[in-house]
Amino acid sequence: MANIKEIARQAGVSVSTVSRVLNNHPYVSEEKRNRVMDTIKQLKYARNMNAVHLITGRTMNIAIMLPFVNHVYFSALMEGVGKGALSASYRLILCQTGYSQDKEREALDMLRNREVDGIVVLSSSISPSEIEAYCAYGPIVCCQDAGERQFSSVYINHTEAFRKAIRYLIRKGHRHIGFTVGRMDSPSTEARLIAYREMLEELGEPYRKEWILDRCLDIEDGAAIMERLFVMKERPSALLVTGDHVAAGLIYEAERRGVSIPEELAVIGFDNHPIGRMLGLTTIDNQLLQMGEMAFAILHEHIEGTQTAPVRHELDFELIERASV
Amino acid sequence: MANIKEIARQAGVSVSTVSRVLNNHPYVSEEKRNRVMDTIKQLKYARNMNAVHLITGRTMNIAIMLPFVNHVYFSALMEGVGKGALSASYRLILCQTGYSQDKEREALDMLRNREVDGIVVLSSSISPSEIEAYCAYGPIVCCQDAGERQFSSVYINHTEAFRKAIRYLIRKGHRHIGFTVGRMDSPSTEARLIAYREMLEELGEPYRKEWILDRCLDIEDGAAIMERLFVMKERPSALLVTGDHVAAGLIYEAERRGVSIPEELAVIGFDNHPIGRMLGLTTIDNQLLQMGEMAFAILHEHIEGTQTAPVRHELDFELIERASV
DNA sequence: TTGTAGGCGTTATCAC
DNA sequence: GTGATAACGCCTACAA
Numbered sequence: 001m002a003n004i005k006e007i008a009r010q011a012g013v014s015v016s017t018v019s020r021v022l023n024n025h026p027y028v029s030e031e032k033r034n035r036v037m038d039t040i041k042q043l044k045y046a047r048n049m050n051a052v053h054l055i056t057g058r059t060m061n062i063a064i065m066l067p068f069v070n071h072v073y074f075s076a077l078m079e080g081v082g083k084g085a086l087s088a089s090y091r092l093i094l095c096q097t098g099y100s101q102d103k104e105r106e107a108l109d110m111l112r113n114r115e116v117d118g119i120v121v122l123s124s125s126i127s128p129s130e131i132e133a134y135c136a137y138g139p140i141v142c143c144q145d146a147g148e149r150q151f152s153s154v155y156i157n158h159t160e161a162f163r164k165a166i167r168y169l170i171r172k173g174h175r176h177i178g179f180t181v182g183r184m185d186s187p188s189t190e191a192r193l194i195a196y197r198e199m200l201e202e203l204g205e206p207y208r209k210e211w212i213l214d215r216c217l218d219i220e221d222g223a224a225i226m227e228r229l230f231v232m233k234e235r236p237s238a239l240l241v242t243g244d245h246v247a248a249g250l251i252y253e254a255e256r257r258g259v260s261i262p263e264e265l266a267v268i269g270f271d272n273h274p275i276g277r278m279l280g281l282t283t284i285d286n287q288l289l290q291m292g293e294m295a296f297a298i299l300h301e302h303i304e305g306t307q308t309a310p311v312r313h314e315l316d317f318e319l320i321e322r323a324s325v
Numbered sequence: 326m327a328n329i330k331e332i333a334r335q336a337g338v339s340v341s342t343v344s345r346v347l348n349n350h351p352y353v354s355e356e357k358r359n360r361v362m363d364t365i366k367q368l369k370y371a372r373n374m375n376a377v378h379l380i381t382g383r384t385m386n387i388a389i390m391l392p393f394v395n396h397v398y399f400s401a402l403m404e405g406v407g408k409g410a411l412s413a414s415y416r417l418i419l420c421q422t423g424y425s426q427d428k429e430r431e432a433l434d435m436l437r438n439r440e441v442d443g444i445v446v447l448s449s450s451i452s453p454s455e456i457e458a459y460c461a462y463g464p465i466v467c468c469q470d471a472g473e474r475q476f477s478s479v480y481i482n483h484t485e486a487f488r489k490a491i492r493y494l495i496r497k498g499h500r501h502i503g504f505t506v507g508r509m510d511s512p513s514t515e516a517r518l519i520a521y522r523e524m525l526e527e528l529g530e531p532y533r534k535e536w537i538l539d540r541c542l543d544i545e546d547g548a549a550i551m552e553r554l555f556v557m558k559e560r561p562s563a564l565l566v567t568g569d570h571v572a573a574g575l576i577y578e579a580e581r582r583g584v585s586i587p588e589e590l591a592v593i594g595f596d597n598h599p600i601g602r603m604l605g606l607t608t609i610d611n612q613l614l615q616m617g618e619m620a621f622a623i624l625h626e627h628i629e630g631t632q633t634a635p636v637r638h639e640l641d642f643e644l645i646e647r648a649s650v
Numbered sequence: 651t652t653g654t655a656g657g658c659g660t661t662a663t664c665a666c
Numbered sequence: 667g668t669g670a671t672a673a674c675g676c677c678t679a680c681a682a
Binding site: 046047048049053061064070071072075076078082086092095096103110113114115137219220223249252253274277279 | 371372373374375376378379384386389393394395396400401403404407411416417418419420421428434435437438439440462543544545548574577578599600602603604
């Protein structure tokens, strides 16, 4: 494999001239530039980017840390990050963790090891303070609200969003409201619980543990909810479902069993995914695409040095009224 | 940022010894090893992997080229590739192309530039022969049948799979069969058309261009199919739908409009996605997860040098009978 | 406008 | 076991 030295020799110029041509520097005579380009083509020369990375200290790679690839929520976020990265000529290195803390640390280590210029954390199970320790090695942007930190974050206010959904249900006459979560110990679940307890107090309703349906992640989990509802002594009249896919499963199964929506069970989704639009699902648009794009945009500013202080960016959300409430 | 030289100085050893410790080489005395490890911890030393990549000529990165991230078909494949990569400690670099040929070439260029040790092509729009030109720079594995090539491929026989689905429909009494495709000019569409024309001839049915429904990629495209069917003078009694999500949209919309499935319209899907299981969709399991895993496995063998000749691996498929036919 | 030379941070080689 | 020293391939002062 030819290297820059070889090109220089064959073209009868110095390595610096070749390097200048390679990097589109000015101050190279047309004649030499052409001569260099010709031999590059002739010898099918290709730069060894690892050498470039070493000397420049930049890789144009950023890491994207997420638990699963095969999930609509993360796909949508990834799409957004990817869009931003693409237009800025950055590459995405996938760090699929499955919420393994070791894998998460490995991902962060890429920053220490100079393998990436920055990292976007879509979701993690290690603590924000542990993430914070990596800020010394390069910019980090999280897609979750982590409070005041040395790293940036882009997020929606889950408490507010949940509150809005709850108020909407109450306005529609509901008092018996349950909700689903992906996992009980996630930050967004915590944020939602705040709004939920607030509502219970306001309505004077008791906290019914069984109305908080854990481990609802995909469409089949949604379908399984109906079964769980049927065995309850007392059933909620409305359900806040954190994920349009989960809601889709629920709606499908409800129709199959002859439970009419919204009359017998009202449903509000989250994510505003196409599947929900098709089903007439009332949902909260949490701007996943924009969140991903924004995450990259901020990271990019940090990398470029345009922005050095950590940024906290709260995105808007929107209640989209359709026919499931 | 401390480097290996600094560690050597502070620990009172040579850089070679530090390097040996770093790489778990034998022939280092316990005493020096500990001394080195201590100073590494003390100075919070982290290797600059770019230097390692440069000298070793390997990056432990592989590129994964695909048009879209946010699509179930590619998510599933990606999950498979990622699984394999994870267990072999390889990283995935996402190359989202949107079927732009320039972007596809850029992805392949990563191989030339030594940024990756290999590349998995999930789907591309440039020709197999153009891909073949990159074989000189490193191993490539395609998830489509590209015929006899210098690169490896993992695929299912789409003609056979389609034939099987068609035979099944015929056995169930159908003669008027249409099908959907993602894009008209894809290799898999071509493969399917072979089986399709074969069937038409066998049944003595004419080729009806309108029964081949183009641009069906996601759930909403599926829902839109009903509208397209209604305006036809003559309607197919069965539809082969290339993607369970598309089929899901179709089924949902059919039910909404009171078209009973399978009585008035029989549907066979592809992919065996959870959504299809929920809907009772008869489908063909095309082993996406296994395909991804296999693609990585073969690539890995090429990288390791265990396998130098190109491999063509045809995966099995399976017709899963449920209730939509 | 061009070339020389030094350095980026490792690992590999070889001598001791 | 250990340590010099030469690569790896490129970029970039600095000098000319």
